[in-house]
Amino acid sequence: MKGIYVLGIxxxxxxxxxxxxxxxxxxxxxxxxxxxxxxxxDHGYTIIGSFEDMFAEDIQGKYFLLxxxxxxxxxxxxxxxxxxxxxxxxLIHPTAEISEFAAISSDGxxxxxxxxxxxxxxxEEGVFICSQSMICHQTTIEPYVFVAPKSLIGARLRVKQFAxxxxxxxxxxxxxxxxxxxxxxxxxxxxxxxxxxxxVVVGNPAKVFGK
Numbered sequence: 001m002k003g004i005y006v007l008g009i010x011x012x013x014x015x016x017x018x019x020x021x022x023x024x025x026x027x028x029x030x031x032x033x034x035x036x037x038x039x040x041x042d043h044g045y046t047i048i049g050s051f052e053d054m055f056a057e058d059i060q061g062k063y064f065l066l067x068x069x070x071x072x073x074x075x076x077x078x079x080x081x082x083x084x085x086x087x088x089x090x091l092i093h094p095t096a097e098i099s100e101f102a103a104i105s106s107d108g109x110x111x112x113x114x115x116x117x118x119x120x121x122x123x124e125e126g127v128f129i130c131s132q133s134m135i136c137h138q139t140t141i142e143p144y145v146f147v148a149p150k151s152l153i154g155a156r157l158r159v160k161q162f163a164x165x166x167x168x169x170x171x172x173x174x175x176x177x178x179x180x181x182x183x184x185x186x187x188x189x190x191x192x193x194x195x196x197x198x199x200v201v202v203g204n205p206a207k208v209f210g211k
Contacts, residue, residue: 002024010067022094023093023094025091031053032051065091090108096113099120100119114131115131115132143162144161148164157173159171160179170189180195180198
C-alpha cells in the first residue's frame with residue numbers, strides 16, 4: 001500500500017479521500033492552503049501544515065492527491081509538485097468501466113465511481129470526471145476539464161481545456177464536434193451544436209446564456 005498526502009480541505013475532500021483508499025492508498029496526512037487549521041483533526045485525519053510547509057520539505061517520490069475544484073489551482077499545484085519531484089497519480093475508482101482501447105493520462109486524472117469511458121477516448125492531464133458519467137467513444141477530454149455527476153458526453157467530439165460540464169448535462173453525438181475552452185455547460189443542459197470558447201450555455205436545447 002502506497003502512502004499519499006491530501007491537499008485541500010473542503011466539501012468534497014473526503015469523497016476524494018474515499019476514492020484514494022478504494023485505489024489502495026493510505027492517507028498520510030492533510031495539507032490546508034494556509035496554517036489556520038494546522039494541528040486540527042478532521043474526519044480522523046490530522047492537518048499537518050500548509051501548502052508552503054509541504055513545499056519546504058523534500059517531496060521527491062512522494063504521492064499527492066489534489067482535492068480542490070478550482071482547476072486553475074489544481075494545474076498550478078500539479079506542476080509545482082511535479083517540478084519538485086513529487087507525484088500526482090491518476091485515480092480510477094474500481095467500479096469505473098474503462099475500455100482497454102481508451103487512453104487515460106497517468107497525471108492527476110480523477111475518475112470516480114461508476115464512470116464509463118468507451119473505446120478510443122483520450123482523457124488528458126488533470127481531468128476530473130465525477131460519478132455515473134459516461135464518455136462515449138472517440139472523444140477527447142483536454143486538460144483540466146471538470147465533468148459533474150451523471151453527465152453524458154457523446155461520441156467523436158472534443159472538450160477543450162478548462163471547460164465545465166454541469167451535472168446531468170447531455171452533449172449529443174455527431175451534432176456537437178467541440179465544447180470550447182473555458183466554457184460552461186449548465187446542469188441538465190442538452191447541447192445540440194458546438195459551443196465556442198468562453199461561452200455559457202443552458203437549457204434544452206442549450207442556448208448561449210453569456211460569457
